[in-house]
Amino acid sequence: MRIIIIGNGAAGNQAAQTIQDYDPEAEITILGAESIPFYSACALPDYLAGWIKRDQLFLRSSLERHRVEIRLGQAVEDIKPDRQAVSAGGELLFYDRLIIASGSRPVLPNIPGTGLPGNFVIKSVYDIDRILSHNPRRIVVIGSGNIGIEAAEALASRGCQVSIIEMMPRIMPRLFDEQPAMLIRNILEENGIEIHTGEKAREVIGKNKVEGLITDCRRISCDAVIWAAGVRQNTELARAAGIEIGGLGGIKVDSQMKTSHPAIYACGDCIETSDLLTGKPALCLLWSCAKAQAEVAARNCLGEEIVYPGALKLIAEEAYGKPCMAAGLLEEELDRTGLKIIEKETENTYHRILIKNERIMGIQAVGSMEAMGPLLYFMKKMIAPSEIKRIINSPALLKNMPWMLAIDKYWQ
Amino acid sequence: MKQKRLYHNTSLCDGCGLCQLVCALEHCGQWNHYQSRIKIVNDMEREAFYAVCCTQCEEAPCILTCLMNTIYKQPGSDITVRDLYHCIGCRACELACPFDAAVFDVIQEKVVNCDLCGGRPLCVEYCPNHALTYDYPGDQADKKRNQAALQRFGTSLLEVFKFSGKEA
Numbered sequence: 001m002r003i004i005i006i007g008n009g010a011a012g013n014q015a016a017q018t019i020q021d022y023d024p025e026a027e028i029t030i031l032g033a034e035s036i037p038f039y040s041a042c043a044l045p046d047y048l049a050g051w052i053k054r055d056q057l058f059l060r061s062s063l064e065r066h067r068v069e070i071r072l073g074q075a076v077e078d079i080k081p082d083r084q085a086v087s088a089g090g091e092l093l094f095y096d097r098l099i100i101a102s103g104s105r106p107v108l109p110n111i112p113g114t115g116l117p118g119n120f121v122i123k124s125v126y127d128i129d130r131i132l133s134h135n136p137r138r139i140v141v142i143g144s145g146n147i148g149i150e151a152a153e154a155l156a157s158r159g160c161q162v163s164i165i166e167m168m169p170r171i172m173p174r175l176f177d178e179q180p181a182m183l184i185r186n187i188l189e190e191n192g193i194e195i196h197t198g199e200k201a202r203e204v205i206g207k208n209k210v211e212g213l214i215t216d217c218r219r220i221s222c223d224a225v226i227w228a229a230g231v232r233q234n235t236e237l238a239r240a241a242g243i244e245i246g247g248l249g250g251i252k253v254d255s256q257m258k259t260s261h262p263a264i265y266a267c268g269d270c271i272e273t274s275d276l277l278t279g280k281p282a283l284c285l286l287w288s289c290a291k292a293q294a295e296v297a298a299r300n301c302l303g304e305e306i307v308y309p310g311a312l313k314l315i316a317e318e319a320y321g322k323p324c325m326a327a328g329l330l331e332e333e334l335d336r337t338g339l340k341i342i343e344k345e346t347e348n349t350y351h352r353i354l355i356k357n358e359r360i361m362g363i364q365a366v367g368s369m370e371a372m373g374p375l376l377y378f379m380k381k382m383i384a385p386s387e388i389k390r391i392i393n394s395p396a397l398l399k400n401m402p403w404m405l406a407i408d409k410y411w412q
Numbered sequence: 413m414k415q416k417r418l419y420h421n422t423s424l425c426d427g428c429g430l431c432q433l434v435c436a437l438e439h440c441g442q443w444n445h446y447q448s449r450i451k452i453v454n455d456m457e458r459e460a461f462y463a464v465c466c467t468q469c470e471e472a473p474c475i476l477t478c479l480m481n482t483i484y485k486q487p488g489s490d491i492t493v494r495d496l497y498h499c500i501g502c503r504a505c506e507l508a509c510p511f512d513a514a515v516f517d518v519i520q521e522k523v524v525n526c527d528l529c530g531g532r533p534l535c536v537e538y539c540p541n542h543a544l545t546y547d548y549p550g551d552q553a554d555k556k557r558n559q560a561a562l563q564r565f566g567t568s569l570l571e572v573f574k575f576s577g578k579e580a
Contacts, residue, residue: 013481042479043500056498059481288477288504295476314477316504325507369507377510 001026003301004086004093006076006237007101008032009041010287011268011294013061015099016068018298026302028068029095031088035073037061039125042287045147048128049154057125079241081261097263097301100238100251101294104231104269104285113204118224122151123231136160136224140213142201143229144171146317149184151226152193153319163194163220165201165213167229175315175326176364179343183350183366187319201225231285233270246272248283255307257297265301267293276310276380277328277361284311312380316369323369327376328362329354342407351403358384363403371401415489418450418526418533419552420463424543427452427461431535431544438534440519449515449526450535463544466513466526468492474505474514474525496522 003019005012008030016028039057046052063070074089085094106121108114120131137160141152144166152162164171170181171188185195199215204225206212212221233250244260246252250272257265268290275282289311296308317324331341334356342353353375354362360379365372378388385407392404432448440447451464472492475483480498483505485491499522506514506523517524528546536546545552558568565571 040480040498042502046500052500056500059498060484060495061481062484062487287479288508291476314504314507316502316507318503323503369503371512372507373509373512373514376507 001096001302002094003028003097003099004095005030005099005101006086007103007268007270008034008038008070008072009101009103009268009290011101011103011290011297012099013038013059013063014291014294015101015267015298015301016063017061018295019302020063020067022299022304023302024067026067029093030068030070031074031076031086031093032070032072033075034124034126036125037070037072040287041123044122044125044128045150045154047125048122048131048151049157051154051157054125076237079237079243079264081241081243081264084263095263097265099294099297099301100243100259100264100266100270101268101290102234102237102270104233106227107230107232108227109201109229111201111203113206113210114227116204116206116210117208118206118210119204120224120226122147122226122228131224131226134224136222138222139163139224139226140165140220140222141226141228142213143167143227144195144197145174145228145230146172146315148226148228149188149317149319151228152188153191155226156191156193161192161194163196163222164188165199165215166195166197167200169198171195171197174330175313176324177331177352180324180326180350180352180364180366184319184322184324187322191320231269233272233283235270238266238270246281248272248281250283256300256305257293257308258300265297267297273308274310275329276312277359279310282311284313286311286314288314314376322367324366325369325372326362326364328360328379330362334361344403353403353407355385358386360385365403372403374401375403414548414550415468415491416528416531416546416548417468417552418463418465418528418536419545419547420465421543421545422460422462424541425452425461425463426541426543427454428540430538430540431463434534434538438529439524440517442519447515447517447519449524451513451515464511464513466492467511473508473510477504477508479504491528492525493527494524496520496524499523 003026005015019026037058040059043057076086076088079086085092106123121127139155139160140163141148142165144164152164156162170178171185172181201215203214210225235245235251238251244252251266251270253259253266253271257267259266269285272281272283296306299306314327338356340355344351349367352364359382429445429452431450432445435449436442436444436447453462468491479502482495482498486493501521514523514525533546536544
């Protein structure tokens, strides 16, 4: 069987790996638009800070070279579903099954000045190389998702003066609820990062390079602007080939990762899947989701029938040595009726558990990640809190798991 | 390939914690049980000690979660090993582990798990009560059966089978 994979990222490589493990005879071709080998996009802030070396970004791959052909620097021009072929580099490549893992790209808003030198995004190794060679001293990071926060911390550790501009009223608005977000904000501000929430960037000013940024209520002089205000799915290829696109902007797939075209599968950042907890369509642009989806897509490609249960948002972050984690849904994403919020705050830790209809719907923790793994599995397997008490009915174990002290209130 | 695993006999363990200290000394050179890859948990209600250690899951969630693809199954066996050169210490695997068996090594600032000491676990060697054993999964089950037979009939399982006329 000839399988072509578009995209040399986490999803593309995981799909190739799975196909190689399950079918020794499949011929696999990976087409990557960037002309560098497979690297981890999640470690880019660490490289920006100088905590890891450049070669540590490039990942170990156990793909066998004689069975997997990796063509780098060859962007796919178009997909011809009726002929079962893709054209890349002026050549027509035929496939039996096609896996689209084209990923996503950062979005820059349509405001004046974003074309000036000194505007950066954080998406590939080249972006980081460019930031490092620009050597900025005064930086504004726009957007406070996990990329924004990590980049801000990384640049601050290099000795730069960093400001974060966030449009929403709190930082990390898609990841944390108000109170944990406030705690993280305090940690960042204590360490010298300036944060302005509820402001929108209006204009980047400067003659030949970036000299400042104008927001709704202030003007910040800076020599670099980093845009971390979200990403958009790369769906142009699929759209041109007549593959159905979902309402949220990703390629529409069923639970087997099949697109509207029978021989074409999709996985990774470029698709929209369903949420594990609610079953509603959702975008999940995370490394672990991409890998899980790629495995499902690859195995279905080979004729198995595996179902992807749905994406679960899971973020682990470290803000100046304090581990923070969030999983599942936020308070505002859930219906108010019947929602119980359990909070437990101690001197160094904060835990928040959202429970609805006897199911754990969201977990957020700041300061401690100890024993969160079991709780995550209770959430994934939809085990009721009363059942958890039956399973772990021991004061000694309770002492070892900080979140148990929080959930203990719920039982009483 | 069948691989030997660590087994912990709760009834023999008295919670001395020597396995933790030996493990930490072997892997980090520190006499400090926080650095150990094996954890002994004291359950006071059931009056028992449990050993928490990497179970070498077949479909390990840590492998899927790893951001840097550092975790993989050792080729030729089913042990979960790590290539620590690429590890950035993001602790995602620690979060994903349902057994809480991935340990954050504060010296290297990387997450580690039990590697069975390359086939000769020191915790087993140093366990004063022989509560920890390193055995094949099937052998362990046979031993348990034998023990049960010994308790119930006073002979080994082989003898019981002979007595009942069945092939062992």
